[in-house]
Amino acid sequence: MIIFSVSREFKAALVAGLTAHGTDRLVLAGLGRVSRENSAAAIAAVIAAWPAEPDGRYRIALSDVAGYIVWRSFVCSEIALGRGKRDDVATYRAALGIETKAAYDYVAAVVKGSRMRPCSGRTWSDNTRWVVFSSKIEEPRARWSRSAWVARARAHKVLADAGLALPRQPTWKPIATALFDEPKRVEAPPVLSAEDDAALAALA
Known part of the structure; x- marks a missing residue:
């Protein structure tokens, strides 16, 4: 799982990147056959509809494949705008709320x-x-x-x-x-049963 934590502005930038570059060769390289739910259009729709947290940020949890497509689409859109340098990865990490690692396989x-x-x-x-x-x-x-x-x-x-x-x-x-970097995967948070959730709410 890859989780992006973004502002409204960068949420819109992710959708724009998917719309413009989601089917580019650079975006899909090494992913094999991409399922329909991981298509750029489907991911863009999910991100566009994602609700904000109380603090105003959007914490968007995606599958690994979807997360890589989002990151690569975003970087490709930055390159098209004359940015997207590896020297700027720290800035992108902060803006997207992710950690990155070297993208050797990609x-x-x-x-x-x-x-x-x-x-x-x-x-x-x-x-x-x-x-x-x-x-x-x-x-x-x-x-x-x-x-x-x-x-x-x-x-x-x-x-x-x-x-x-x-x-x-x-x-x-x-x-x-x-593009020499890619998002680090994170472990999916545990899913609580309705009973566990109710018990934690009672403790609180």
């Missing part, structure tokens, strides 16, 4: 067929790291520096062509998008 699914291995298990490959953390990775200066730069240039091109890095950037200035 990135591998997006670049499948490119002859590039973006990660090994739960670690980015060196060339992917250069795109994801470009401002924090040292320049190669050893004997194999030339081949390292060639591999980095190719990685940037593959990831940009796939939509994971911002397009039209200089070869040596990659900008990773927030």
Whole structure:
């Protein structure tokens, strides 16, 4: 389960993202066949109808697949507006009320067929790291520096062509998008029986 905790403004942004990008290749990559209840239109309808909590926020609980679709649609809409950078993930976490983690399986699914291995298990490959953390990775200066730069240039091109890095950037200035991250799943809260609920209400 993935739970978003958003303001009215960001609730509307989630619906807008689903409407504009919910069926994009980048949104559906690696999910397999998506059921009707997890279609972008169905999720958008659920979010639009979700009631507010007493504090005015909307705590929207979705299945894992639906949560990933919402996040990816939102990020794609941000990219279309010239935002959506990985450097902004902390801002998105705060606005959407979620925690995130590296999206290894998703990135591998997006670049499948490119002859590039973006990660090994739960670690980015060196060339992917250069795109994801470009401002924090040292320049190669050893004997194999030339081949390292060639591999980095190719990685940037593959990831940009796939939509994971911002397009039209200089070869040596990659900008990773927030799609390198994804929401963390949370455990579903226990469901109380009517008797348990009544007992807790009596205690209160």
